[in-house]
Amino acid sequence: MQNLIAFISGLLGGAGLVVSGMTNTKTIQGWLDFTGNWDPTLAFVLTGALIPMAIAWRIAKRRSTAVLGETTPVFPDKKVDPNLILGSVLFGIGWGLAGICPGPALASITFGGVGGLVFLAAMAGGVIVAPPLKLRFSVV
Amino acid sequence: MIESEWIIGLFGGLMIGTAGSIFLLVNGRILGPSGILGGLLDGSGRANKTERISFILGLIIAAAIVAQIMGRATTGITSDLLIVIAAGILVGLGSRMANGCIGGHSVCGISRFSPRGITATVIYVLVGGASVFVFRHLLEVI
Numbered sequence: 115m116q117n118l119i120a121f122i123s124g125l126l127g128g129a130g131l132v133v134s135g136m137t138n139t140k141t142i143q144g145w146l147d148f149t150g151n152w153d154p155t156l157a158f159v160l161t162g163a164l165i166p167m168a169i170a171w172r173i174a175k176r177r178s179t180a181v182l183g184e185t186t187p188v189f190p191d192k193k194v195d196p197n198l199i200l201g202s203v204l205f206g207i208g209w210g211l212a213g214i215c216p217g218p219a220l221a222s223i224t225f226g227g228v229g230g231l232v233f234l235a236a237m238a239g240g241v242i243v244a245p246p247l248k249l250r251f252s253v254v
Numbered sequence: 255m256i257e258s259e260w261i262i263g264l265f266g267g268l269m270i271g272t273a274g275s276i277f278l279l280v281n282g283r284i285l286g287p288s289g290i291l292g293g294l295l296d297g298s299g300r301a302n303k304t305e306r307i308s309f310i311l312g313l314i315i316a317a318a319i320v321a322q323i324m325g326r327a328t329t330g331i332t333s334d335l336l337i338v339i340a341a342g343i344l345v346g347l348g349s350r351m352a353n354g355c356i357g358g359h360s361v362c363g364i365s366r367f368s369p370r371g372i373t374a375t376v377i378y379v380l381v382g383g384a385s386v387f388v389f390r391h392l393l394e395v396i
Contacts, residue, residue, distance in 0.1 A: 117308040119280045124312020127273035127285060131313075132320040134266025135259065139330045143396070146379070146386040155263040160360060162267020163274070167365035170275035180282030187284055194373045201352025202359075202377035208344025209378060210385025211337055211396060214329060215345060216355045217287035220310055221317035222329045229331040233342040240346020241292045248351050 116182055128221045134159040137222045139213030146210050197248055274361055281305070286358025287313075288349035332396055337389075 135141040135155055144153030174186045209215055212233060214222075219237060222230050274285035283305070290306045293299020299306055321327040332338060349355040352374055354363065360378070363371015389396045 116281050116302075117304050119276065120283075120305045120309040121312040123273045123277040123281075123285065124309040124314075125273075125316040126269055126276070126312075127309075128313035128316035129320045130266045130269030130271075130273060132266070132317050132324060132326055133269060134263045136266070136270075137317065137321065137329055138326065139332070143386055143390070146382040147390065148383050149387055149391060155259050158260045158263040159267035159270070160364075162264040162269075163271035163361045164267075164365045166268060166271035166275045167278075167361055170271075170278050171366040174278055180278070181280040182282070184282030186278070186282050192370060194370055198352045198370055198374060199377065201348045201350070202374045203348070203381050204344045205348030205352060205355065205374075206378045206381025207385045208341040208348060210382040211344070211389055212331060212341030214331060214341075215287075216291060216349055217313070217357050218329070219342075219345075220287055220291060221313045222321070223314050224318040225321050225327040226329045226331060229333060229335065229338050230329055232335055232338045233331065233345075236339045236342025237346035238291075238295055240343040240348070241288070241295050241350045242346075244292075244347050244350030245296060247347070 116184075119182070127217070130163075131218050131221045134162070137214075137218040137226075142213035142215075143210065146213075201248075270357075270361065271365075274357070277309075278362070284358055284362050285309075286354050286362060288346075288355040289353070289358055292350055334395070337396060 131137050136159060141153060141155050144151065145156035147153070177186055180186050214233060216237065219226070219230065219233055223234065277283050277285045290309055294303065294306050352359065354374060356378070359371040359374035364375060386396070
């Protein structure tokens, strides 16, 4: 059942990414191009995504478990740490460079061409090398 | 002036948020693509591997179909593979260090007023903006 829900959630999310223009690198780079031909579309996408999510969190906070029995993830607010900041900076540079992030990169695997596949492979490489770097960084 | 792209974007965003809501309320999970994929790649998500794969399959199938219907079956990603590789490594490394990407931090984080989610998103946009400025307007490579 959890797998079916995950699949349905993936379907809706994948459709949403294409409809919203998140799989278009030009839309993303347009959003980040504040001194050029700025494209505000992404602000509308984020606003749209935040509305149902904010409602969902309100409901989740009143329940201790999810419908299928898992504990609802109500995380203690972990502090902003150096890993978060450095990671976000690296992410931002890459996001601007190619105009794509993990969700849309995965979703567009069938139509992203060679560039999309190369991006995914490089991204997987980045994911794999991250834990040792992270560990070392947090010791400092 | 409101452009139709913005309204369609809002609608697409609602779909993404609804997907995240279902995942949260029914399965008790965070819709974070980098975390879902990362757990598969480094083995930390072995316990719910099938759930992760099901999500990714759904994502790919629906995106493929909708992209065909809407005539959007392209990402317009640069053909300069060096840039693509550099960007991919940075995005993968960064999202894993920060423990999240746009889905986890910007959508799931901001919606519950998480300081980490808000901080990450502000950095993404500021640094992403600087990145486009440097690589597009100064160096003119993208």
